[in-house]
Amino acid sequence: MNAINQSGWKPEMVGEGRHDVKTYTGNKALMLEEPLIFEIGNNSTTGVDLAVSPKVISRLGNLERHRDIALPGLSEPEAVRHYTRLSRQNYAIDLGFFPLGSCTMKHNPRLNEKVARMAGFADVHPMQPIETVQGALAVINELAVWLIELTGMHGVAMTPKAGAHGELCGILCIKAALEARGDKRSVILVPESAHGTNPATAAFAGFSVENIPATSEGRVDLAALKSRLGPDVAGVMITNPNTCGLFERDMKAISDAVHAAGGYVYCDGANFNAIVGRVRPGDLGIDAMHINLHKTFSTPHGGGGPGSGPVVLSEALSPFGPLPFTERHADGHFSLVEEETAGERHPHSFGRMTAFHGQMGMFTRALSYIMSHGADGLRQVAEDAVLNANYILRSLEDVLDAPFAHSGPCMHEALFSDDGMAEGFSTLDIAKGLIDEGYHPMTVYFPLVVHGAMLVEPTETESKATLDQFIGALRSVAERAKAGDPLLKSAPHHAPRRRLDETQAARKPILVWREPEQAVAAE
């Protein structure tokens, strides 16, 4: 026999996961307790050798600081360990399945990262002479061409830096178009099934917002929308696919009705990943739509990188789009249309939203993603995202209430409600139970049109085996909620901290660290 453990000794498993087995450090093996950086750092030490500063004559007029600023002094390994330990308490897409989906993070292909780190893209500065950054401008231009082609639109504003910034860009285009024709329309209609940022954007741009109800199917009530249209309506903001995970199949009829009434159609394209390669928003009569490169085109966001929200525009709105943008000349040379040349090239622009050209690092990653997938690959992205979401919906609809399951297939997201749980059990308990199972919970309590909503977006990159394990875990937790398992009520049991008091944290947040004696004095 060749076994390594020839003695037959088995490790002692008694006490596994038990909280009554205390350690001197408070650590549980690889699960480390980590204090705040202020608590481990020492104010009187520093990790770097700083030269004693020379005496200078102060010009601050007695405003100079005399008190110690109490920065925690740590050596380099101490600082590195602190943040690495904290990162180990975090959940990440590189650790496991994320049912929050692309809304928070989907897999970021490593090829994109390799391309973005190439010196010609990574080490350029927006104020370099334009002749020295022709490759970077070519990337922006090539990506713009792809986005126009994929959406069937007329133009694209590449500079907006995230989804809501893109919404603002689109709404400002609508505002500029109305002003150009001397039209004082002041109302933007927003359906209940839209993203929460939509009404905020419209209000920020100076419009008043009115809600349009959803049907029992979870889609925009077309009749209600039509009856509200009139000479005061500047436009509508519709999220498609919507927050119920459904495709707005009346989109063309909605656009036609809005256009006939003299308004414009803004589409929140955050969920474009469900339809890319399958549906061209331009064919649906949409005038402006932002595309989240950090969702559909897999660029990192959240803690990992900035968002990027280019806005595709219809022929009617393109003249009003922001500066700057790239222009390709017949000889293959690229230039930028900026204020100096806008008078001749783009006289109706509403202005500028950003200092420079947009999120260059995201442009290279998104173009890398698009070119490595190709048109057929992108189409498969949408198909797999939708297939995976429907697999989750149909695998769990017997144990979780799926309020729109009767509305047909879902798009990239499966929506459940808290209906049918035992008295006193809610969506929050399911979310906490999933933490014990080793998953980050899905989106909870959104959208508001569903009671105790649970919105699961698996994304296209997950395998059937991964989905099956998650379905098993969610099924198990849901069954415990239906049976009224009291242990679920106090979950999570295995996380570094148990159930936190979210109410107290929101009502009486502690936002500033104080030394213990100061904290006592401040009470």
Place this chain on the structure above:
Amino acid sequence: MSRYYTEDHEWIDVDGETATVGITDYAQSQLGDIVFAEVPATGATLKKGGDAAVVESVKAASDVYAPVSGVVTEGNDALEGDPALVNSDPEGEGWFFKLTLSDTSELDTLMDAAAYKAFVDGL
């Protein structure tokens, strides 16, 4: 004094031309623990059905709509320091604002207690 209700779960106590507005017990039970409330400024002009105040719970942020049109005479400043009043006494100490009605006939579109109870039971 008489109390009316809206389909958006606001209540309004009307005494002649003046009224007090808050959200119903049903509304607070659905929102969960309230962590923030923003009341309108004195003198603000409200339009029936328009945004009047904001209420945030651990689950969601919602608008409180004006049940009728009017001019705000007082906001409940106590909610700033103690938003939990909306949970503990939604239809009393947890009121949001007082206003002077601009059109008392708008009250005709609201529900009385019995109609509101039937409305909530049907949800």
